[in-house]
Amino acid sequence: MKTLKIAIQKSGRLNDKSVELLKNCGLSFENYKSSLITQVSNFPLEILFLRDDDIPEYVQDGIADIGIVGENGIAETDVDVSYLQRLGFGKCKLKLAVPNDSEIQTVADLHGKSIATSYPVILEKFLTKQGVKSEIKMISGSVEISPGLGLADAIFDIVSTGGTLRSNGLKPFADVMSSEAVLIGRKGIETDALVAELLQRIQSVMRAKETKYVVLNVEKVNLNKILDLLPGVKSPSVLPLAEEGWVAVHTVIPEIDFWSHINELKAAGAQGIVVMPIEKIIV
Numbered sequence: 001m002k003t004l005k006i007a008i009q010k011s012g013r014l015n016d017k018s019v020e021l022l023k024n025c026g027l028s029f030e031n032y033k034s035s036l037i038t039q040v041s042n043f044p045l046e047i048l049f050l051r052d053d054d055i056p057e058y059v060q061d062g063i064a065d066i067g068i069v070g071e072n073g074i075a076e077t078d079v080d081v082s083y084l085q086r087l088g089f090g091k092c093k094l095k096l097a098v099p100n101d102s103e104i105q106t107v108a109d110l111h112g113k114s115i116a117t118s119y120p121v122i123l124e125k126f127l128t129k130q131g132v133k134s135e136i137k138m139i140s141g142s143v144e145i146s147p148g149l150g151l152a153d154a155i156f157d158i159v160s161t162g163g164t165l166r167s168n169g170l171k172p173f174a175d176v177m178s179s180e181a182v183l184i185g186r187k188g189i190e191t192d193a194l195v196a197e198l199l200q201r202i203q204s205v206m207r208a209k210e211t212k213y214v215v216l217n218v219e220k221v222n223l224n225k226i227l228d229l230l231p232g233v234k235s236p237s238v239l240p241l242a243e244e245g246w247v248a249v250h251t252v253i254p255e256i257d258f259w260s261h262i263n264e265l266k267a268a269g270a271q272g273i274v275v276m277p278i279e280k281i282i283v
Ligand SMILES: Nc1ncnc2c1ncn2[C@@H]1O[C@H](COP(=O)(O)OP(=O)(O)OP(=O)(O)O)[C@@H](O)[C@H]1O
Pocket: 009, 010, 011, 012, 013, 014, 050, 051, 052, 053, 069, 070, 071, 072, 073, 089, 090, 091, 092, 158, 159, 160, 161, 179, 180, 181
């Protein structure tokens, strides 16, 4: 039987969430900290643990069939692969930043200045579009310390909370790109039956993550008010309680909708509200 190969990051920002996603898909595998390749015991899948920078090319060239990588990683390597699924983690922005006391305030001010980055391809494309010519200095990590060391006038790097910029005395002044982790595949792999099955599992895990199973009790006289407040629910289950005149409403709703209606639900007479996580939703 054919075995599919997936490439994920060996260690770093995307490793934990990639492993967690695969495990939540019901895949069993071990030794992933010590080995660079591991076999899933209950699905025909091999997992390759790689540097994130190498994943787009490995997938394009068919060394791996599919892979998990940041969108910025794909843009940086300029590969031709298929996007199979956005994964909702590894969300970050790529920004230009300068020391707090710098005179540089706009992208145009970067003309003739030096910029340190680990993402020279994305930066070069952006600057060319803006008609700005700067000296790009490629650095493989700890980019944020380069202005302080006198190595560059500005930096172009990943920003999430902004904590690393702040602690290095830097301020962002232009957003260039947003990124999140995505599942990519070799061109044409979309039609593969194993890929389709894995994708279905991934999508059911992701749907479940955003959705909650909610149970609440309400007096029958208030039932319609409660049902009106539960958005997107076509047909919740309504079960009688032992106490005469009361019912329990069971429903599955996006967590965001639940929180935006919680006070109205209480005001409409909902009691004993229980919210439970869902493991998978198969549609
Ligand atoms: N602070 C962050 N918040 C959210 N996502 C991030 C953050 N930093 C990086 N990422 C995303 O995770 C990817 C991997 O980041 P990481 O810092 O682990 O890369 P790396 O140091 O190049 O790792 P490797 O050793 O695999 O080459 C980035 O390309 C980006 O898409």
